[in-house]
Amino acid sequence: MNPRTPELRIFTPDPPLRLVASAREIWAFRELLWQLATREVRVRYKQTVLGVAWAILQPFSMMVVFTIFFGRLARLPSEGAPYPLFYFSVLVPWSFFSGALSAATNSLTNEASLLTKIAFPRGVVPVASLLAASLDFAIASVILGGMLVLYGIAPNGTWTLLPLLLVVQVIFTLGAGFFLSALNVTYRDVRYAVPLLLQLWLYATPIVFPFSLIPAGLRVWYVLINPMAVLIDGYRAALLHGTGPDPALLSLAAIVAVAVCVGAFAYFRRAEREFADII
Amino acid sequence: MSASIRFESVSKRYHVTGSRYRSLREELTRAARRLNPFARSGGRAPRELWALKDVSFEVPLGQALGVIGPNGAGKSTLLKLIAGITVPTRGRIEVRGRVASLIELGAGIHPELTGRENIYLNGTLLGMSRSEIAAKFERIVEFAELGPFIDMPVKRYSSGMFVRLGFAVAAHLEPDILLVDEVLSVGDIAFQRKSSERMRQLLQGGHTVLLVSHNLPVIQSACDRVLLLLNGQMAAAGPAEEVVRTYVSMFQTPGAGAGTRPVRESSEAEPPVRILEVTIGGKAYTGDPLLVSWGEPLTVEIHYAARYPSALADAYLALAVWRGDALRVVYETTEADPGLLAKRGIRGTISCTLPAYFVPTLYSVNVAVHDRVTRAPYDSLSNILFRVTAAGGDDGGRAWDPNRSVLALPVGWNADPDPPARVSPIAPAPRPEGSG
Numbered sequence: 001m002n003p004r005t006p007e008l009r010i011f012t013p014d015p016p017l018r019l020v021a022s023a024r025e026i027w028a029f030r031e032l033l034w035q036l037a038t039r040e041v042r043v044r045y046k047q048t049v050l051g052v053a054w055a056i057l058q059p060f061s062m063m064v065v066f067t068i069f070f071g072r073l074a075r076l077p078s079e080g081a082p083y084p085l086f087y088f089s090v091l092v093p094w095s096f097f098s099g100a101l102s103a104a105t106n107s108l109t110n111e112a113s114l115l116t117k118i119a120f121p122r123g124v125v126p127v128a129s130l131l132a133a134s135l136d137f138a139i140a141s142v143i144l145g146g147m148l149v150l151y152g153i154a155p156n157g158t159w160t161l162l163p164l165l166l167v168v169q170v171i172f173t174l175g176a177g178f179f180l181s182a183l184n185v186t187y188r189d190v191r192y193a194v195p196l197l198l199q200l201w202l203y204a205t206p207i208v209f210p211f212s213l214i215p216a217g218l219r220v221w222y223v224l225i226n227p228m229a230v231l232i233d234g235y236r237a238a239l240l241h242g243t244g245p246d247p248a249l250l251s252l253a254a255i256v257a258v259a260v261c262v263g264a265f266a267y268f269r270r271a272e273r274e275f276a277d278i279i
Numbered sequence: 280m281s282a283s284i285r286f287e288s289v290s291k292r293y294h295v296t297g298s299r300y301r302s303l304r305e306e307l308t309r310a311a312r313r314l315n316p317f318a319r320s321g322g323r324a325p326r327e328l329w330a331l332k333d334v335s336f337e338v339p340l341g342q343a344l345g346v347i348g349p350n351g352a353g354k355s356t357l358l359k360l361i362a363g364i365t366v367p368t369r370g371r372i373e374v375r376g377r378v379a380s381l382i383e384l385g386a387g388i389h390p391e392l393t394g395r396e397n398i399y400l401n402g403t404l405l406g407m408s409r410s411e412i413a414a415k416f417e418r419i420v421e422f423a424e425l426g427p428f429i430d431m432p433v434k435r436y437s438s439g440m441f442v443r444l445g446f447a448v449a450a451h452l453e454p455d456i457l458l459v460d461e462v463l464s465v466g467d468i469a470f471q472r473k474s475s476e477r478m479r480q481l482l483q484g485g486h487t488v489l490l491v492s493h494n495l496p497v498i499q500s501a502c503d504r505v506l507l508l509l510n511g512q513m514a515a516a517g518p519a520e521e522v523v524r525t526y527v528s529m530f531q532t533p534g535a536g537a538g539t540r541p542v543r544e545s546s547e548a549e550p551p552v553r554i555l556e557v558t559i560g561g562k563a564y565t566g567d568p569l570l571v572s573w574g575e576p577l578t579v580e581i582h583y584a585a586r587y588p589s590a591l592a593d594a595y596l597a598l599a600v601w602r603g604d605a606l607r608v609v610y611e612t613t614e615a616d617p618g619l620l621a622k623r624g625i626r627g628t629i630s631c632t633l634p635a636y637f638v639p640t641l642y643s644v645n646v647a648v649h650d651r652v653t654r655a656p657y658d659s660l661s662n663i664l665f666r667v668t669a670a671g672g673d674d675g676g677r678a679w680d681p682n683r684s685v686l687a688l689p690v691g692w693n694a695d696p697d698p699p700a701r702v703s704p705i706a707p708a709p710r711p712e713g714s715g
């Protein structure tokens with residue numbers, strides 16, 4: 001009657017973590033991933049006047065404020081780059097990070113009705129919110145490209161580094177997203193803590209100031225605690241100066257990002273058993 | 280043949296706390312209290328609720344298992360465990376194959392999206408691939424009767440359309456295992472018929488089915504075996520009829536123990552009037568349903584005794600016949616004849632005869648004696664089961680079905696030899712060949 005052998009699933013109180021298998025399962029549900037992400041995008045700008053303009057409004061307005069106050073008035077060093085570009089080049093990837101992370105944090109609790117009613121790999125939910133956030137990033141990147149042309153900056157070889165930086169950033173964001181979304185299911189404090197955290201994190205990352213201000217001896221520790229620092233510095237260095245980030249520091253950030261992602265996913269897997277019960 | 284679903288001593292515990300989620304502050308104060316040796320231990324301990332306790336069963340491939348029990352017995356938890364929505368606290372569950380659940384229809388339907396977008400979203404949520412949905416899309420839209428509304432946001436849908444959309448998507452999954460909760464009571468009558476038809480198709484398609492319902496005739500007709508849950512525990516499991524009977528007997532007297540013993544409820548230890556015994560056709564009820572042939576007179580004899588003669592003048596008898604699934608079919612009283620009970624002195628027997636024109640299935644007799652003034656029952660005896668059997672073992676091809684009707688009256692179908700001279704303005708329907 002049915003030629004395929006039905007897959008056997010076993011549910012026990014303490015299922016093995018099987019990180020690789022469950023990551024594959026998320027991949028197997030990529031169509032759902034896409035559906036959830038497009039749904040979020042479709043719904044997000046419905047009944048808004050500015051629509052998709054909101055995608056760039058945040059980094060753009062921050063650039064304006066930073067340029068006026070940190071640049072023109074406070075005269076913070078910009079390594080010779082024009083202030084708007086100095087800020088916008090890093091505010092675009094940073095907005096992606098902060099937007100994706102806050103969306104991911106609330107993603108599971110926003111989908112409470114799905115979690116209690118339908119069985120599907122829970123990891124899909126935070127990943128989908130990251131995917132949805134990447135649309136804003138793509139739009140903002142186009143604006144950034146336009147600004148680079150406007151300021152007469154030509155592409156150079158170090159731009160090939162940009163995808164690598166982005167991959168590390170995505171891995172790190174994903175890890176943080178897995179952790180915070182799962183934590184938010186248990187402790188709703190997280191949703192209030194994350195905006196504060198992201199605000200502090202913005203100033204603890206070389207966005208308003210250049211990475212070169214950090215004393216050389218402290219950089220390893222700095223990156224270990226905040227891998228976003230070297231990524232942000234990398235974007236700016238590659239885009240504006242044709243130099244890359246310190247390869248050793250970038251490798252360190254990559255290792256931290258992968259470790260965070262794996263550890264967070266393990267936590268997520270452990271926590272997801274209870275999602276439907278406590279959400 | 281391997282089992283599609285296997286439960287091995289499965290238990291599920293929920294924590295019932297004041298708030299549904301924990302707050303960090305609460306957790307920190309609890310941690311601080313743990314560190315403090317002088318603190319009162321315990322604090323606000325969350326209450327535990329065992330939704331399921333030590334449940335074991337197996338559903339072989341292609342079998343239909345019915346799950347019955349009162350609300351809160353753990354039926355929904357059982358389905359959620361099979362679907363993989365939640366994990367057991369103890370024990371082990373094996374599920375073989377793709378599971379489709381008609382449990383929570385419309386979960387994941389987003390009001391801002393159009394019907395089309397929602398079909399894709401809901402379909403992928405339930406585990407269908409895009410191409411699979413595309414292939415079934417037309418059928419789903421047709422089934423849901425959405426037609427021109429398909430590209431309209433779902434928030435503009437009527438609740439009926441919303442429900443139809445949810446059911447249509449779920450019903451077009453091709454699962455190995457189908458989980459059904461009582462969802463078929465949704466939508467209008469026409470859609471209900473359509474959805475039960477679809478269910479029947481799935482049932483006959485050789486799928487493994489787990490059906491949760493309060494509709495016992497449906498359970499009995501659709502399921503091979505039935506599991507009865509009470510307070511999270513398995514109270515009975517076995518052939519559908521047997522378990523339903525066990526349940527039916529509990530149905531009418533909540534809190535009564537298992538078994539099909541008659542249940543007595545008295546207003547006080549020595550009520551003014553007592554029902555001594557109830558017999559059917561002169562036969563005493565011993566725990567097995569008494570057999571009554573369809574159409575035969577069903578005579579219920581009620582033997583009663585009063586504590587004092589005047590008590591009978593103030594009392595009347597009530598007789599009810601219930602169908603297995605708590606549907607009251609007959610309710611008759613002696614209220615209209617005040618002197619009836621008092622006629623024969625302090626003890627007596629009153630019999631009530633009615634023709635057993637019921638659709639053959641299981642019924643129960645409840646008898647009560649009431650105070651004429653307050654209408655409160657002095658004493659009652661319920662759970663006297665009888666089964667109506669088709670006369671001579673068959674129903675003459677009439678295919679009576681408790682799902683369709685309650686009464687089976689002796690009706691006559693005739694083909695008139697001469698049509699009336701003046702016919703109605705409706706075009707004459709083709710007349711069947713002479714039947715008798």
